Amino acid sequence: MGDMLTVKPNPKMAPIAHIIFGFAVALLLVGCSRNAKQQASDSLYWNPPDQLGAEWMPWTFEWLFLQVSADPVVYISSAAHIKSDPSDDGTAEVEHPVIMPSTLDDILPHILIFQGKQDAVKRKAVVLIGGDDHATCGSVLKAIDYAKRARVGHIFFESYWRRSGTAFLNLGDSHYSNPRYFEFPDGFKPSDELVKNIATITVEKETFQWGSVPVTVEGLIKELDSFTSKADSKKVLLVVRVDPDAPFPALRFVLYQAQRAGINKVTITQK
Secondary structure, three states, rough: OOOOOOOOOEEEEEHHHHHHHHHHHHHHHHHHHHHHHHHHHHHHHHOOOOOOHHOOOHHHHHEEEEEOOOOOEEEEEEEOOEEHHHHHOOOOOOOOEEOOOEEEEHHHHHHHHHHHHHHOOEEEEEEEEEEOOEEEHHHHHHHHHHHHHOOOEEEEOOOOOOOOOOOOHHHHHHHHOOOOEOOOOOOOOOOOHHHEEEEEEOOOOOEEOOEEEEHHHHHHHHHHHHHHHHHHHHOOEEEEEOOOOOOOOHHHHHHHHHOOOOOOEEEEEOO
């Protein structure tokens, strides 16, 4: 959709190169669906704490932003659209570039094209997933699945509110601390020491749970702060179980509280 799928031809590229590229993309699109289950369990997505390293210097990667909305609408934007103004607190009257709506099925081809562009300039491709007030958690799960099918190794979650259909990045330098997606590979058994650092929150239509205990909003904040105070927040792994029909703003609230508490590893799974 829009500018995202516009690929300028390279006059220096031989015709055979175009054929090979198109064939490769077709294989990826067909194979992704067939191998989704296998890829989802791949240990590629397991990132142990304390191993981010120097690879996260800002000049080594760019973002592709997925803002899910009412199913199946999604707004897809790249760094070419995104502007950053740390002085804006969200209330200023600014010119917000509007992104034309796409559908969830458009995510995979957008990611593949984005990855190709980043590979060409030797940059890491990073996908940032957020949502507006019309989205449900089910759309977030679908966006994660598409990113995994494309074998994106660097998936982050936006924890801030933004207007629907806009690509204005109002995060300043804080976007480097957005929670990062991780996934336990099939059969993984965490050590007793690691278990102490795993917190589980469930997001339902109208309630939250801390572990298996229902909690209020205030109770959730209290439990999260208490948990992180007893552990190194950077080593905490937050497991968020969601009802697909739960409103995304409830999940966004959990992600924001996780970021506020200094947690940088989050997995989101279906309840």
